[in-house]
Structures are given as C-alpha cells and as structure tokens.
Amino acid sequence: MRPGPRTVALTAVVGGFLLGFLGFAWIKWVPYPFAELGNSTATWAVGAFAFGYWARSGWVRSAVGAAVLLVVAVPSYYLAATLMQGDDLAVVWASTSLLWMVFGVLAGVVFGIGGDWARGAGWRQVLGTALPAAVFFEEAARFARRANDPSYPSGSAWNVAIDVTLGLLAVVLIGRSNRQRALALAVALPLAMVIFVGFALAGG
Known part of the structure; x- marks a missing residue:
C-alpha cells in the first residue's frame, strides 16, 4: 500500500x-x-x-x-x-x-x-537502478586514489572491496531482470565517473 x-x-x-x-x-x-x-x-x-x-x-x-x-x-x-x-x-x-x-x-x-x-519502466527504471551502484563505485574510486596517501588509514583496499560489493548487490536487489541489471551496470560506470569528477571539482 x-x-x-x-x-x-x-x-x-x-x-x-x-x-x-x-x-x-x-x-x-x-x-x-x-x-x-x-x-x-x-x-x-x-x-x-x-x-x-x-x-x-x-x-x-x-x-x-x-x-x-x-x-x-x-x-x-x-x-x-x-x-x-x-x-x-x-x-x-x-x-x-x-x-x-x-x-x-x-x-x-x-x-x-x-x-x-527505479519503480518505473523504460530508461528511467534503468537509470534509477544504476544510481546506487554508481555512487558506491565512485566512492570506491576515491578510496583507491587514497591507497598510497600516508595521511589516510592503511587498508583502503578493504573499503574499495566493500563499496564495489555493495554497488553490485544494489543492482542485484533493485533490478527486476538480468537484462535490466546488465543495463544498469553499464550505465552505472559512466555515472560513477561523472560523480567522481564532481567530487574532484568540489575538492572532495
């Protein structure tokens, strides 16, 4: 309801x-x-x-x-x-x-x-399904960038693995079919790049 x-x-x-x-x-x-x-x-x-x-x-x-x-x-x-x-x-x-x-x-x-x-249909559904994965993938990229920075805690590889896993899990849980999941993953990668650039420009 x-x-x-x-x-x-x-x-x-x-x-x-x-x-x-x-x-x-x-x-x-x-x-x-x-x-x-x-x-x-x-x-x-x-x-x-x-x-x-x-x-x-x-x-x-x-x-x-x-x-x-x-x-x-x-x-x-x-x-x-x-x-x-x-x-x-x-x-x-x-x-x-x-x-x-x-x-x-x-x-x-x-x-x-x-x-x-994500509850709709067509391209909106695919884009909505891709968003959670994209934001987790983007964060994983930022952790990967910090891996060799001594000012951050060691073990960033674990954070990368956690975020990538959560991104994949989000697509699996939200997607309604294997085709939609595959399309969402394909869309999530460029979306993650856009978010990554946005954080870089904002000084994140």
Missing part, C-alpha cells in the same frame, strides 16, 4: 534524524574498515534513494522528502557527536554544516527521484 502524505513527511524527518544519529554511532563503535560506512557519502545518498523507492509518491514528493531526510541528517549527526564524545554543539550551525545541508538538498533531489524512477 502506498504511504500517505503525512506518513511520507514524518518518515523523512524521523528517517533523517536516525540516519545522522546512527551514522555517527556506527563510526564510533563499529571497527574499521566497516566504520567508514557511517560517514559514507554513498551510504547517505542510498538512504535518499531508499526513501524515494519506498515513498512511491511521484518524483516531486520523493525529491522533496529525500532532500528533507538528508538535511535533517546533518545536524543530527553533529548532535550525536556532541552527546557521544563531547564535541562543540556550535558545529551544528557552522558553515561546514550548512554546506553539507546544501549538498544534502542536491543529493536528496537526485537520489530521491532515482528511487522513484
């Missing part, structure tokens, strides 16, 4: 709070390399995708709801940091937090629509 507008709105707010709060808790208590998933841009983007996929309310509501989810997740993440390790609460309204909220709006719109499209 398709959720109603109030349920969609409430889920966006509560889901965003849980995504941010539990994301920080994950980083704090789950051992490396799996801890990286709590602070993963791919994980958060796929959270927005999952919201759009679940909402089944059309692309406009999916986009708005997913954007709200990611925007709420940012202060929730920093609130968790304050409660769990004594960080300064002022970071919640710092410029970096506001910048991440802006990115959250952009990612929420794109991946919220992608989640809605």
